[in-house]
Amino acid sequence: MKKNIYTKGELNCAETIIAEYNKNNNTKIPVSLGSGLGSGLTCGSICGAINAAAIIIGFEKGRNSKEEVNNARILVNELLKDCKTQYGSEICIDLKNKKISCEEIVDFAYNRMVDILKK
16 A cells, blocks of 8 residues: 655646556556646646546556447546545545545545556
């Protein structure tokens, strides 16, 4: 279980998830995909860490044509349900209002994503 992979003032929460995944899995997902996702899509909406984890799930388990089954959809739904169960919401502003730190939600999103990808 990874702990404290986010460092405030460096990469945002979403970029951190992607960079850490790349480091641990020898992938080259562009970190820039997370640049607009931080702070809940910059406006307190869906958490950037959760969004980035969904992107990685799509990268690993998604489809490339309409003929393929969309396995990523089921796995992303699981991630969101787990976040709602753990924190009551996947919305950044709600998490902040509940005093959930970026460090905590980044660790949660990363670790749940890794567990989900093992399926």
